[in-house]
Amino acid sequence: MELSQEITEYIKEITRNCYKPNTSLDIFKLLKNLNIEFWTSDMNGQSDLSGAIVKEKDDKFTVYVNSTDSEKRRRFTICHEIGHYISYKCNSYSKQEFETNGFIEDNYSVLARITGTISPAEIEANQIAAEILMPEIRFRDLISREYSIDEIAELFDVSAQAVKIRAKILGIEIGENKFAAC
Numbered sequence: 001m002e003l004s005q006e007i008t009e010y011i012k013e014i015t016r017n018c019y020k021p022n023t024s025l026d027i028f029k030l031l032k033n034l035n036i037e038f039w040t041s042d043m044n045g046q047s048d049l050s051g052a053i054v055k056e057k058d059d060k061f062t063v064y065v066n067s068t069d070s071e072k073r074r075r076f077t078i079c080h081e082i083g084h085y086i087s088y089k090c091n092s093y094s095k096q097e098f099e100t101n102g103f104i105e106d107n108y109s110v111l112a113r114i115t116g117t118i119s120p121a122e123i124e125a126n127q128i129a130a131e132i133l134m135p136e137i138r139f140r141d142l143i144s145r146e147y148s149i150d151e152i153a154e155l156f157d158v159s160a161q162a163v164k165i166r167a168k169i170l171g172i173e174i175g176e177n178k179f180a181a182c
């Protein structure tokens with residue numbers, strides 16, 4: 001799945017001032033810019049629930065992340081949830097998801113990130129998360145300058161695994177020697 005042009009342009013616009021000088025995304029600045037409320041929660045001990053985004057009727061959004069997950073996983077999860085928000089704003093997959101598949105109660109809708117859940121809205125949210133954490137242009141630039149997987153992971157403040165998945169999705173061959181972790 002490729003992100004639509006509308007989404008990639010929207011991402012550029014909202015993240016413009018959110019990257020720290022060292023390259024990594026300032027997630028809290030982005031949440032603030034988008035006026036999304038943010039909470040950590042132990043999810044009542046539900047360890048397969050890494051995060052969720054709640055949309056209220058008046059389009060007020062709140063992101064929750066599982067406080068027991070590792071710092072890097074929480075970072076990815078928050079961006080995944082922001083991904084649902086971006087998709088909603090751009091009338092993409094999460095829009096229908098919020099309107100039909102969310103657990104609708106009186107006046108709010110919830111999308112939860114549960115291990116193993118696969119749907120176009122979830123795949124798209126993961127891709128948006130990868131793009132805002134590791135923008136393609138900057139990612140390709142670091143690869144072409146022969147940074148290692150670990151160095152790239154450190155610059156973007158993501159896991160080495162996330163860098164490998166990003167490279168695979170962008171169709172970038174990872175030479176075992178060149179990019180192998182030291």
Ligand SMILES: [Zn+2]
Pocket residue numbers: 080081084111112113121122125
């Ligand atoms: Zn999700």
